[in-house]
Amino acid sequence: MTTESAVAAPRSLHSIPLVFGAGAGIGVLGGMIGLGGAEFRLPLLIGLFGLAALSAVILNKAMSLVVVLVALPARLAAVSASQVAAQWPVVVNLLAGSLLGAWAGASWAVRMRSATLYKVLAALMVLMAAALLATHTSTAGALDLARWAQIPAGVVAGFGIGVVAAIMGVAGGELLIPTIVLLFAVDIKTAGSLSLLVSLPTMLVAFARYSRDGSFAVLGANWRFAAVMAAGSVAGAVGGGLLLGVFPNLVLIPALALILLVSAVKLARHG
Known part of the structure; x- marks a missing residue:
């Protein structure tokens, strides 16, 4: 288990406008590409608000759950x-x-050393950047697998996505949507809805596991912080949805991928 304090209060907790604004900014970024933005929220929780890696993951998971429910x-x-x-x-x-x-x-995640968790999170941020670019720039069609191959492929893909989502505290839509499109030949609009139906119970299972560890106390200690940022994230996601299409994907997607890559470098060097 990580030795970092699970209940340390984030920096700038007293500044409700800052917390709400940070959540709103993340929500806008996610809303513009049809996602919740949790992958952008995680490095902010660590870098700006000074939370330890595991604490940031658990709070990120809580806020992701709220965004998905809304x-x-x-x-x-x-x-x-x-x-x-x-x-x-x-x-x-x-x-x-x-x-x-x-x-x-x-x-x-709860058993990793802190330094290891930061590096794992950095690697997963790179994975998210790659998934973002692939999802929004690739024109690849469905894999057209036979049923006997499709089912085990779906289980294996689901397992990998569940691991990533739990460790990062995200809903996993960045990985679920392209997986649903590629493996099951579902249109991307329907895939977005299906991804939420997969994400919700998956996040609840991760929450159940985290709740068995002492690190889960961070949620009770910082529930006001989480509530304010979650409210900002929801508001931002609505605003970002209204901006959908305003910025061309050829500009927006590489810029967001670059943000993830820069965040990955910072996380890898953290601590």
């Missing part, structure tokens, strides 16, 4: 229930792996 009804309203229901085997297939992955990822 986004789910709106997303389901945008895609008909019949469209989503028709794809229930996809959700079950991915959950078969992601629930196990979330438990395993959270277990590994």
Whole structure:
């Protein structure tokens, strides 16, 4: 288990406008590309607010859960229930792996040395940058796998995504959406809704595992901070959604990927 204090209060906690504004800025970034923005929030929690790695991951997971709960009804309203229901085997297939992955990822995170966790988070930030570029710039079609290969591939992919989501404290949409499109030939709009249905129970499993560790106390100690930033994230995501299409993807996506890469370098050097 990491030796860092799990309940240390973040810096600038007294500045509610700063916390809300930081959450809103992250929400805008995520909203402009149709995601929650948790991958951008994590380095901010560590770099700006001075939280230790594991504490930042747990708070990030809590805020991601709030954003997904708010986004789910709106997303389901945008895609008909019949469209989503028709794809229930996809959700079950991915959950078969992601629930196990979330438990395993959270277990590994609480046992890692702090220095190791920072490096793992940095590597995963690079993975997120690559996934962001691939999702929004690639024109690759579905893999068209046979059913006997598709199901185990979905379980393996779900497990990997569950691990990443648990360790970073994110919902995992950055990885789930391209996986659903590539493995199951689902259109990207429907894939966005399906990803939320996979993310929610996956995050709850990670939360259940984190709750068994003393580090989970960070959530109770900093619940006001988390609530204010989560509110900012939701507000920002709504605003970012309204800005969807204002900035061309050829400019926006590389810029966001660069932010992730710079954050990865800083995390790797942290501590």
